[in-house]
Amino acid sequence: MTGAMALSPSVAVRRADERFATRLSWLDSRHSFSFSRHYDPGNTHHGLLLVNNDDVVLPGTGFETHPHQDMEIVTWxxxxxxxxxxxxxxxGVIYPGLAQRMSAGTGILHSEKNDAWRVSGAEPHADPVRFVQMWVLPDEPDVDPGYEQLEISAELLLGGLVPVASGMDRHDGEAAIRIRNRYATLHAARLPPGDEVTLPDAPFLHLYVPVGAVMLEGTGELAVGDAARITAAGGQRVVATEPAEILVWEMHATFGDG
Structure with a gap:
């Protein structure tokens, strides 16, 4: 990891239809960065964010058991x-408003499936699940694997940007879940039309709009699936033009070119 020095202010908008796509019989996945067989050497990360996948998984299906190592994985x-x-x-069963983090550390196996009825004993349903999964590297390799989840729906109802996952000291006792990277925080907000939030002041910001549409001050409209990669230019207002949900990574370091 490297600090953020001598940065030129910029805002790069990535539209939904510009993302890589993986489509299988059970999965529709849209990748904001290089992922799996999709590789672009000029699109490997922004700041500390390596993965921002927007996935739709059909009922009764999902990701079978697979490994991870040395990665902080947040699922929303x-x-x-x-x-x-x-x-x-x-x-556990993850649902809207429940923050979840998995630390892969020295190595972990996990599965993710849309089959909650097998846990609850309820009748099978026909509803797909949609979620955004985001990856950042930990500060140190080879930590013990870990898992954390916490309901934060009440905080989201209060408005504003809510810390979802953070490794920053200033979010001790505030963030729903802790990640092992002291330079990164994920915020979320649910915005009715006309409501606004102000983006943090940080060297690197990644604003993703999974629901609705917003206006980003100085840039224009961002619709479903659009993202803004902001460098050395935080503090903009984000205003909802329709009911919206946004995910904002605040990052105070980055990786070397790669």
């Missing part, structure tokens, strides 16, 4: 429910 469900199970013994 937008619609439906997602069942998480991992090799450390953690299991």
């Amino acid at each position: 469900v937008l619609r439906g429910s997602l069942v998480h199970q991992d090799s450390t013994g953690h299991a």
Whole structure:
């Protein structure tokens, strides 16, 4: 990781239809950065954010057990429910308003499926689940694997940007979940039409609009699936033009070119 020095202010808008796409019989996944077989050497990350995948998974299907290592993985469900199970013994159903973080550390196996009825005993449903999964590297490799989840719907109802996951000291006791990167925080906001928030002042910001539409001060409209990669230019107002939900990564470091 490197600090943010001698940066030129910029705002780069990435539209929804510019993202890589993986489409399978059970999955519709849109990748903001290089991922899996999709590789662009000029699009590997922004700041500390390596992955921003917007996934729709059909009922009764999902990601079978697979490994991760040395990664902080935050999952944010937008619609439906997602069942998480991992090799450390953690299991749970993630739904909108429930923040979840998995630290892969020295190594972890996990699965993610749209089959909550198998956990609850309820009748099977026909509803897809949609979620955004985001990855950042930890400050240190080879930490113990870990898992955390917490309901933050009440905080979202209060308005403004709500810390969802943070490794910054200033969010001790405030962020819903902790990540092992002291330079990064994920914020979320649910905005009725006309409501606004002000973006943090940070060297690197990633604003993603998974729901609705907003106006970004000085840039223009961002619709569903659009993102703004902001460098050395924080503090803009974001105003909802229709009911919207936004995800904002505030980052005070980056990686070297790669």
